[in-house]
């Protein structure tokens with residue numbers, strides 16, 4: 357079913373924030389803070405990074421000035437939705453000493469209701485992958501499931517790609533066809549500044565119905581389509597085809613040693629990757645030993661403890677750790693979940709302090725380097 | 726309260742600035758819980774009570790720089806069940822280990838009117854080079870929450886939650902924007918052990934390496950980046966690796982490459 361489209365004027369965009377706030381959502385959107393675009397609480401369009409763009413390369417990121425009035429003229433934020441839906445640290449339960457045993461106290465604090473505005477195609481694709489991880493198996497992560505169920509997703513389609521983007525080759529963007537509540541395309545043409553809007557769910561339809569809007573003209577639909585086309589064609593990076601099989605056939609490639617010389621096992625790539633889901637469990641006690649607490653924390657396959665089993669760690673070399681990260685993401689993931697674990701957002705390339713590029717490493721392995 | 730025998734705690738100082746022991750006093754509210762849980766039998770910064778060993782646990786701050794200290798640490802080791810070293814001095818030799826890169830007699834002549842009154846060793850070395858150490862807590866100074874965690878773990882018979890991975894993990898878990906990538910500032914975070922609580926990057930400064938090398942430090946890769954994209958010269962790279970943890974093997978070897 358083709359969803360009906362409408363046009364919202366820039367000066368009416370406030371209404372979306374007001375409506376979502378009235379509905380009890382905490383509105384999260386892009387903000388320019390500390391020299392980068394971050395997802396943070398926003399109270400209205402004035403909080404959005406008006407006229408800001410982002411420059412990105414391997415190990416390099418700068419905000420730039422676009423000299424225009426676009427609110428979403430940047431690309432993706434430093435972290436995707438992961439930091440909100442799957443927080444870096446989450447309390448699981450606590451326990452109190454009772455007689456010779458202990459009593460478990462369940463954590464019953466309500467989960468937040470987030471409305472995300474400005475979500476990119478790659479971020480949505482990553483969220484769908486994490487849904488599968490946390491909700492798709494026999495055991496559901498209840499906290500995640502509740503935060504997801506509570507959330508409202510307003511996608512904004514990209515009108516250009518960042519230098520590190522390669523969603524087109526991963527077929528996760530830049531267009532979005534499902535999984536959103538609302539989809540917006542920002543159209544700025546001279547003094548005309550509007551958003552082409554489309555609802556993708558009942559929740560989205562209910563919101564769109566209540567917003568001030570006009571009928572969508574062919575011109576706006578064409579402009580939005582042209583933007584997505586430009587974002588796809590402008591991508592400077594691409595993942596090579598057949599990478600899953602290529603990596604599986606090259607587990608002993610000498611190239612892993614080559615990457616290991618450059619890779620610092622710092623874990624940044626795994627922390628910013630919107631699909632990485634590994635965690636560890638940490639138990640703490642109070643000094644008296646009468647109370648204990650269990651938390652879940654983000655973990656990284658680049659740490660030594662990550663592969664610690666009885667007697668020692670399994671992955672003691674940089675080569676084995678980088679190979680684990682890359683082969684899981686691009687190869688084993690396909691066997692595990694039925695698709696790649698990489699949505700082509702390019703974050704691991706940008707936020708790697710030494711600029712290691714997963715697309716370039718894949719190519720190098722392809723060349724048998 | 727369960728009736729648990731109070732372990733006897735001693736806090737000893739070698740060549741150092743006192744900052745790490747003061748972290749214990751800095752625990753303020755938690756300090757009351759600590760004094761509830763342990764008997765502080767020797768801690769000159771806090772009490773004049775000077776009780777003798779044996780101790781159940783001893784915290785040692787400072788490095789070994791004199792023959793007297795080298796002897797004293799052996800006696801302390803004999804008088805305690807557990808020995809925990811705290812801070813960069815005790816775990817790597819501290820800032821005073823800069824002497825290890827030069828001839829110590831040169832310093833003696835510059836600093837002291839009568840160098841012949843001074844009895845000192847040629848090097849400043851960590852406690853673990855002299856006696857067996859049960860746990861090393863890093864930092865210049867240590868983080869008080871990590872200190873409480875180590876004492877807490879010891880009291881409750883569990884493993885302390887003290888990670889050995891890179892400081893970068895603390896940045897990402899806290900949501901700090903990387904100063905190296907977004908501002909082009911040199912940062913030792915990728916080769917430095919986490920634990921400070923993300924002090925410098927969260928106030929837009931590069932990591933100085935106070936917590937010493939992380940578990941698998943690839944200092945060579947970081948130094949190459951500092952020298953190329955970040956536009957640092959050899960002397961700055963040498964100084965980055967040669968400060969509070971200059972004598973930690975990974976940092977020492979890297980700084981020597983840039984002399």
Ligand code: SF4
Pocket residue numbers: 625628629630631685697698699700701702703704705714
């Ligand atoms: S592997 Fe890199 S490009 Fe792919 S989804 Fe993760 S961060 Fe994005």
Ligand code: SF4
Pocket residue numbers: 431432476477478479514516517518521522523524528529530587700701702
């Ligand atoms: S990877 Fe694609 S969807 Fe993501 S920001 Fe870049 S162009 Fe947009």
Ligand code: SF4
Pocket residue numbers: 618619620621622623624625626658707708709710711712
């Ligand atoms: S690839 Fe880059 S970000 Fe990832 S662990 Fe290696 S150095 Fe760190």
Ligand code: SF4
Pocket residue numbers: 624709892893894896897902903904905906912913914915926931932
């Ligand atoms: S600021 Fe420093 S410690 Fe933090 S992620 Fe960047 S390189 Fe790592």
